[in-house]
Amino acid sequence: MPDRPPFGVLLVTGGLTHQEGYALGFRADPRCRLIGVADDASVTPRRAALNLRLAEELQIPVLPDFDAALRRPDVHIASVSTEHERQGPLAVRCAKAGKHLYMDKPMAGSVPDAYALAEAVRRAGVKGQMYTVLNLPQAQRAKRIVDSGRLGDLRAIHCDMLFSKGNPGTAPLGSPRKEQYPPTQFRATDGKREMYNLAVYTLAMIRWLTRRKDFRSVRAVTANYFFAGHRNNDFEDFAALAVALEGGVNATITVGRIGWRGHARGGVNLVRLFGTRSSVTLEADFPRAEIVSDRGLAPVEVNPEDPMGF
Secondary structure: OOOOOOEEEEEEOOOOOOHHHHHHHHHHOOOEEEEEEEOOOOOOHHHHHHHHHHHHHHOOOEEOOHHHHHHOOOOOEEEEOOOHHHHHHHHHHHHHOOOEEEEOOOOOOOHHHHHHHHHHHHHHOOOEEEOOOOOOHHHHHHHHHHHHOOOOOEEEEEEEEEEOOOOOOOOOOOOOOOOOOOOOOOEEOOEEOHHHHHHHHHHHHHHHHOOOOOEEEEEEEEEOOOOHHHHHOOOOOEEEEEEEEOOOEEEEEEEEEOOOOOOOOOEEEEEEEEEOOOEEEEEOOOOOOOOOOOOOOOOOOOEOOEOOOO
């Protein structure tokens, strides 16, 4: 990688991912220059069309040969935001080509893929960064409170991250969901695995707040409460986790998608910290005003390509 900017950024996969936001961030940074959009040759026609759409919106080329794109000397960073089952292997190819990685979360779709990616980054001597919420104000405030010592010894953490997106009330209730392992698909047009998509935020924050203590156990329950699309695709829309870390620190987590009527803002997003001296609750959307009504509400207008507002 050159010692000074501009740094060339290759977008790995295009539209209807989080790549749209990442690309705009890179483009707005004077240290970076977008080189193009590239992907594996085996992608579906729909994925190829979405890649082309983002390239046209950004006025950058589609580079049809993925390996040739990785050999380009003007590419220094790969922004990888693919479907989860593809992300680990593609990111490994980028690392082996000597490209630094900026990755959407979660960084891979399986534990073996995650270990392979970590090893590829280590061997190549490149940097690898996955998107997290650690730089958001709520997380930064939680870190300052923990580091200040006012809580005493941190003993427990509770996190809620529940997105109020999508039209709820369509899931059939009454039969518990049975998780299948290993998952082979993580997202469809009308649903995606919410624990895989959201728990990574809270797990990363918990490890960060506890000064990188290792996880000793993770127990989770997944369920379907809100959306028929999730249920029909065998994707959970809600999950609860109990986590034990070294040193006697315990954490509980709820994550999921609760529907646009479930919260006055974007959803429940709070952190509770419990120490030997005191405790504190931090809520991302506080203070706020709420208006509650029992009037009937029509469903929100949805984008047929993205009905859940992913």
